[in-house]
Amino acid sequence: MIELRSYVCGSWSAGTGARQTLVNPATEAPLASASSEGVDLGAALQYAREKGGPALRALGFAGRGALLRAIADAMQSSRDELINLGIANGGNTRSDAKFDVDGAIGTLLAYAELAPTLGEARMLTDGEGIQLGRSPRFHGQHVLTPRRGVAVHVNAFNFPAWGFAEKAAVALLAGMPVLSKPATSSAMVAHRIAELIVEGKILPDGALQLLVGRPRDLIEHLGAQDVLAFTGSGDTGELIRAMPNIIKHSVRVNIEADSLNAAVLGPDVEPRSDMYELFLKEVVRDMTQKAGQKCTAIRRVIVHGGVAEEVRNDLAELLAVVKVGDPAEEETKMGPLATASQLADAREGVQRLGGKLAFGSAAPVGSKGFFLSPILVEGPGAVVHEREVFGPIASLIAYKEDPARIVASGNGGLVCSIYSEDQEFLDATVAEVAPFHGRIYLGHPKVELSPGPGTVLPQLVHGGPGRAGGGEELGGPRGLAFYLQRTALEGSRPVIAKITGAKQP
């Protein structure tokens, strides 16, 4: 059994005391253990601020972009190893594990490519200069500088590679040192990535630390120049937001929490049309990929009453051929849930949804492992707009005329997908649902190799208002803003031009 270690203050520490056990969710075989007891987290944060921050800031954007490329290269070189860890420790099928690892590498490379476009000035300018007085001499210029603290990243269990990389890429490029805490249950992938980075001496000292095991007092040490990005449950997000030091020091917090992502089938879409088939395919993919354990997965399938029965039958038919089993076996199309508690939570959630099971059942599958069949709920109760059931579960909801109102009753989400070729319907629905979402995916059968609504792209923002936590990550250069302080410089134009390193006017 592997003893996972945290990497803090420039060295590896296995921790002390009782250890948590990480298992293979398909077989329940123990794989590794973790403990963060005895790790001085206050010292780790201070190490990041004193060592990692200055070293990263000295590199500039292009230099930091090169670091991201080196991390991506190291991951690429060990891609098979990382994928196998995802299969063993995450219950991922090979396809699921590739999705995670390749998503991580792609995001690192996207930010590496962004780096050279940010210039080599000592601070990033934000917008054009502004004439403030009657003469051009009195001048304003907004600039962005890296915060002087540490970026703490608390990641969810479902994407140990991608979750790590999508947060770290942006923070490191912005110039902030990172302390990353993967979810313990699936930490083996992130742990191996950290080992690759440390072994390869890719990053400056203090630029990246890894905490494996319980977070303990980590968040209590955060101050006004630190930031915290959290992905996980809404309940934990609320606990974080309520912490006295987070409130007192206005610590910047980005939370990506629950989301009842909806897929809306337009009233114009005829069964058997290309749009209809795309819709079916993407619903099934979202229900079964990663056993439905994606924050962006479709939870609410919202279709016109006139086609609801047909959609139900078609989805049931497609779900019936999804082979659930140990992802170590090649023919498996959907693996187990990640942990026993996730399984219990999903089963309880299905009961709570009410309605009728149009496909699948919440009964246990097999005697070992955290397996559940895909489940399609028909006509759920109102709780479907409140409770995210995190597993291979979606609910079918029929509308008469106002699907946007049904979507909005989810009270804020990460992504809404709309499948229609009726421009008027699209215009109206997008306008209505946009204020409630961070992303709207417009299904289009002619878009080549569409990744579907469940895939987070580094170029587009990821996050959502309300229930989804109110946060925003990625979005190309937009993601950097979380790690940077915006400051308006006000004064004489030539003086400001010299400070920002801009060309003299």
Added chain:
Amino acid sequence: MIELRSYVCGSWSAGTGARQTLVNPATEAPLASASSEGVDLGAALQYAREKGGPALRALGFAGRGALLRAIADAMQSSRDELINLGIANGGNTRSDAKFDVDGAIGTLLAYAELAPTLGEARMLTDGEGIQLGRSPRFHGQHVLTPRRGVAVHVNAFNFPAWGFAEKAAVALLAGMPVLSKPATSSAMVAHRIAELIVEGKILPDGALQLLVGRPRDLIEHLGAQDVLAFTGSGDTGELIRAMPNIIKHSVRVNIEADSLNAAVLGPDVEPRSDMYELFLKEVVRDMTQKAGQKCTAIRRVIVHGGVAEEVRNDLAELLAVVKVGDPAEEETKMGPLATASQLADAREGVQRLGGKLAFGSAAPVGSKGFFLSPILVEGPGAVVHEREVFGPIASLIAYKEDPARIVASGNGGLVCSIYSEDQEFLDATVAEVAPFHGRIYLGHPKVELSPGPGTVLPQLVHGGPGRAGGGEELGGPRGLAFYLQRTALEGSRPVIAKITGAKQP
């Protein structure tokens, strides 16, 4: 005595029960009374969401910009009346009251002028379109749409006109209805502005509501599509952030709180130079304008040890000629503090600062009114970096070589001003203090009619990290983002172009 009323759900309501009394802070004469008891605040918010929001959104940016201009015009027409209310109810000198009213009008006009530049599309685009796939067909475009809730504005007592206008201008232009709650003690100016808007039928029904008196359960009704912008003490800001519904629904909150604004005199600046004289003038202005009751006022005067004595003597000399008295009298240069509790708080704060009084005293001035002399503290204790004493009080701090470190120990502020002509010193100091501030003002004697660091400009962001609340207002178009939801549209390029109303590619 005037009975102030709240304007909610389309009508005026004087409230019931016990009333708070508003006084003239120079004479303590009662001027008006206020009560919010019996006002149904949940209904008021719902009214804004159902009536005001749709009406504002239907107008588009240019239409809403025209509304701002109409508000500015109405205020301009009643400018003398508003100024006189500020003098009577705010303890403002005529110059102070003009600063408030003209600041309000200027900010409304600045956003009115911004409006036509935002275009007439049904949603605002954010950045360029993004090619997401190998072919240009798979496309991304970020858009901004108005949130579907209500913008609640809780303002501080010191700028009843400007505070109202700077928040309302941005929210209304963004397309969100406003419920504005002025601080009760100085509410007469904001109350009169609301009357002018209602009497002139300037805004659509529900677009602006006014709450006079205690906020009661106002904030408890806020949900995921609402936003709250608060200006006031850090303590109240913390209470707001900790409220369960604010946390649960990820309600967007902007807090502008305490700030220990520093003015740094560079080691190169010789006494009697133009830069030195500008520095003295701006320190004295910030200490005495509005009796030092500006969130942006200089609290920490940080000068090289070699000139500290000279600066102290020069400031004392300039402060000695500032005539403190009833602002109704023309020769008065500085009025009283706004309330008895502000006076008590300021006097206690001076005691807490420790050090030596280089000018003034915390003893009562006269037997009526909330007067205090300007006070310059020399060599204060470390509490100077923690406690904002909100009155005509500044502390003189001598540095040997690293003023930026002293500035940063304030742990986040609204504005830092730097007076130097040594470009190397400016480069280094700006780079060090920028992450801790929302604005850096560079003193320059050749900049015509410099407003000094204490003036908030609509074109530049106003807010600051850490102690200052972590918020950001204004900044030209940047301010709109708080009231808008950013959404990534992902799909076929021509479909997205039609939705956003952009020209077809």
